[in-house]
Structure formats: C-alpha cells, structure tokens
Amino acid sequence: MSPTAESSPAGSAPEYPIRTERLILRPITADDAAAMHAYKSDPDAVRYVPYAPLELADVERRIATTWSNTRFAQEGDAVCLAVEDRATGALLGDVVLFWRSETSRSGEVGYILDPRFGGHGYATEAVGALLALGFDGLGLHRIVARIDERNTASARVVERLGFRQEARLVESEWFKDEWTTLLVYAQLDDEWRDRVHAE
Numbered sequence: 001m002s003p004t005a006e007s008s009p010a011g012s013a014p015e016y017p018i019r020t021e022r023l024i025l026r027p028i029t030a031d032d033a034a035a036m037h038a039y040k041s042d043p044d045a046v047r048y049v050p051y052a053p054l055e056l057a058d059v060e061r062r063i064a065t066t067w068s069n070t071r072f073a074q075e076g077d078a079v080c081l082a083v084e085d086r087a088t089g090a091l092l093g094d095v096v097l098f099w100r101s102e103t104s105r106s107g108e109v110g111y112i113l114d115p116r117f118g119g120h121g122y123a124t125e126a127v128g129a130l131l132a133l134g135f136d137g138l139g140l141h142r143i144v145a146r147i148d149e150r151n152t153a154s155a156r157v158v159e160r161l162g163f164r165q166e167a168r169l170v171e172s173e174w175f176k177d178e179w180t181t182l183l184v185y186a187q188l189d190d191e192w193r194d195r196v197h198a199e
C-alpha cells in the first residue's frame with residue numbers, strides 16, 4: 001500500500017510475519033500465554049504500562065480478546081505483535097501499534113520486553129519495524145510515544161529511533177495511585193523517511 005494524504009489504515013491487515021535483522025513480529029496466539037505471563041506478571045516490567053501484574057488467566061483472556069487482533073478496521077483499533085528471536089524462536093516481548101485518528105492519520109506505539117532480553121537493542125529494532133508498518137504500510141502521518149519521565153530506558157528507545165520530545169506534561173496523569181509526569185515524543189512520516197533514507 002502506498003501512503004498518500006488520502007490513505008487510511010481502514011481494513012488494513014499487515015502481512016505477517018514482519019521480519020527484521022534479528023526478529024520476527026507476528027500475531028500473538030494462545031500458545032504465547034505462558035511466555036508472556038513470565039514478564040507481564042513482573043511488577044518491575046509492568047510498572048509503567050497500563051495494567052497491574054497479570055495472572056496467567058488474565059493473559060489468556062486478553063490474548064483471546066484484544067491482543068490477538070491483526071487488523072485495523074477502524075480508528076481506536078490496536079494491533080499487538082509478539083516479538084520473537086529469529087535465531088531461537090524465543091518470545092522476547094511484545095509491541096503494539098494503536099491507530100488513534102483517521103482524520104489526523106495518527107498512531108501511537110507501545111512496547112515491553114521480557115527483562116531477561118533487555119540490553120540488546122531488541123525493543124529498538126521491534127519499534128523501528130512498527131514505524132515502518134505505521135508510516136509505510138498504513139500511511140500514518142504522525143506516531144507518538146507517551147512515556148513516564150522516570151522510564152529512562154523507554155525514552156532512550158524512542159530517542160534512538162528519531163522521535164522528538166514535544167512536551168513534558170507535569171503531573172498530568174493519576175496513574176497507579178500517584179501523579180505521573182508524561183513525556184510526549186513524536187515523529188512525522190517525512191522525518192521518518194528522511195532518517196531511514198539517510199541510514
């Protein structure tokens with residue numbers, strides 16, 4: 001699909017799996033539940049994501065409902081993808097691309113790694129593939145990441161990928177029983193194209 005000012009993700013089903021140098025991004029299935037539970041039950045790993053540590057049954061239920069969606073039918077939809085090590089087949093984590101607005105062609109990324117697989121650039125590589133999917137595949141104009149300012153590892157992921165910090169929203173969210181200061185990062189399609197072509 002070629003991105004144009006008129007293009008819309010509506011009805012888009014990206015081609016899976018998405019391959020990068022070291023990773024496969026593919027739809028999440030019921031078989032992923034146990035491996036996902038290992039990190040989604042870890043209080044440190046879910047500290048800055050919008051759910052509490054999950055029980056295995058929670059993970060199974062979410063996979064059966066929202067997390068296994070593979071298509072963008074309408075704005076508000078999200079596609080979550082498992083991030084798998086091409087070499088070993090291990091589940092390293094998962095990423096999500098939200099389609100936020102049809103009119104504004106905007107999206108948002110989210111990501112989480114199993115802490116055992118941190119520090120290798122896997123999240124950066126996986127989110128880089130989500131940007132390609134969003135800008136090139138779906139024709140989005142703008143993709144944002146909203147990050148708790150204490151989550152410095154997450155901010156480094158998007159900074160490595162060329163996102164600009166646009167805002168620091170002081171104590172803007174009441175999140176997990178405390179005020180949270182959010183950093184808003186964004187990247188535009190043209191910025192992404194310039195960066196990718198320069199690499």
Ligand SMILES: CC(C)(COP(=O)(O)OP(=O)(O)OC[C@H]1O[C@@H](n2cnc3c(N)ncnc32)[C@H](O)[C@@H]1OP(=O)(O)O)[C@@H](O)C(=O)NCCC(=O)NCCS
Nearest residue numbers: 045048111112113118119120121122123124147153154156
């Ligand atoms: C946010 C999160 C995914 C970042 O994980 P991460 O391991 O730091 O990110 P990456 O996988 O991209 O790895 C980058 C690190 O690996 C290092 N690295 C090692 N080998 C590398 C390689 N071949 N390529 C790139 N980076 C490499 C980088 O230097 C970098 O370390 P640094 O940030 O200390 O400089 C992880 O902390 C996490 O899952 N947190 C919990 C969930 C969460 O908060 N999600 C975000 C919500 S907004």
